Structures are given as structure tokens and as C-alpha cells.
Amino acid sequence: xxxxxxxxxxLTLLKSSENxxxxxPDKAKLETFENLFPNRDYLITFDCxxxxxxxxxxxxxxxxxxxxxxVPDKICVESxxxxxxxFSFRNHNSxxxxxxxxxxxxxxxxxxxxxxxxxxxxxxxGGIAIHVKxxxxxxxxE
Numbered sequence: 001x002x003x004x005x006x007x008x009x010x011l012t013l014l015k016s017s018e019n020x021x022x023x024x025p026d027k028a029k030l031e032t033f034e035n036l037f038p039n040r041d042y043l044i045t046f047d048c049x050x051x052x053x054x055x056x057x058x059x060x061x062x063x064x065x066x067x068x069x070x071v072p073d074k075i076c077v078e079s080x081x082x083x084x085x086x087f088s089f090r091n092h093n094s095x096x097x098x099x100x101x102x103x104x105x106x107x108x109x110x111x112x113x114x115x116x117x118x119x120x121x122x123x124x125x126g127g128i129a130i131h132v133k134x135x136x137x138x139x140x141x142e
Contacts, residue, residue, distance in 0.1 A: 022088040025102060030110035031081035035072045041114065043140065044076065045069045048086050051120070056093035064096070064122035066103065069140055070113040077111050096122045100132040108136050115140050 022028035048066040055062055066086060070077075085106065089099060100120040107116055115137035122130045 020084075021090075022084060024092050025085065025088045025106065028085040028088040028106075029081060030085050030106055031078040032075040032111050033078055035074055035076050038072075038074050041071050043069060043071055046077075046079065046082055048083075051086060051089065053089040053096075053099050054091065054093045055125075056095060059093065060125070062096065062122055062125065064120055066100075067119040067121075068103065068107060068116070069119075070107060070111075070116035071137075071140065073112055073114050075111045077107060096120055096130045096132050101134045104134040104136060113137070 046068040048068075051064045051066045053062050054060065068077075068082070086103070094102065100118050104116060104118040107113065107118070113136065115135075117133060117135045117140055120130075120132040122132075
């Protein structure tokens, strides 16, 4: 295996003992690390069951669950940076459709996965629940 100290040198958020919560997704940073198995397809799934954002019209909080699933290529997303990134939506005004697509775009930009999907299952407000799924690449099968 490669020198872990060098391999993990860019992971500043994981090394930090404090959590600096970004004020918006634009200020958040998704950190990555080298995939040691780039010749193999495998699925990584992250579940965030307590996602929060704000309605851009009313400013009221929206609650939901976000699931990120992706097949990595050369690099993987580090989980603490993903947690902080998702937390950055807490005070961010955005429609559900925009939230899901923004998260997918950030993951694609950060790690260029072979395949990826982000699923948002948002709690009902006004009697309607919204489910949004955005994908990149071929469909992910299980």
C-alpha cells in the first residue's frame, strides 16, 4: 500500500477536531481520497436521514432524507466532508429539485464517479411529499 501519510495529506476536515459548519453549499468543500481499487466496480452508499434545507419562498424549514450512491473511479468522497457539505444546506434556500441536483453536481465535480445518483425523500408540507432522483452515467443496479 502507498504511504498513508501522503495519501491522506489533503484530508483537512477529517483531521480537524472541530467542525466548522459552512454557511452555504458554495462555501463547503467535498474532500476526496484515492480509490485503491479503481479496476473494480463497487457501490458506495451514504444515507443522511436528517437532511434540512429552507424553502426559498417562505423561508420555512424542509426536512427529508438524502441518499447518495455512486461507483467510484479514481477517487472517493470522504464522509466527514460530505456530512459538513450536506449540513451546509440547513440555512440555504432551495427547492427540493435544486437540492438534489446541486448535490449530484458537487459529487461529480469532486470525484468524477463512473455512476452516481442522489435521491431526496422530503417530508410532506402542505399535504404533498416530494421525492427527487438525479442520476449520472448508467443506471445503478443492485
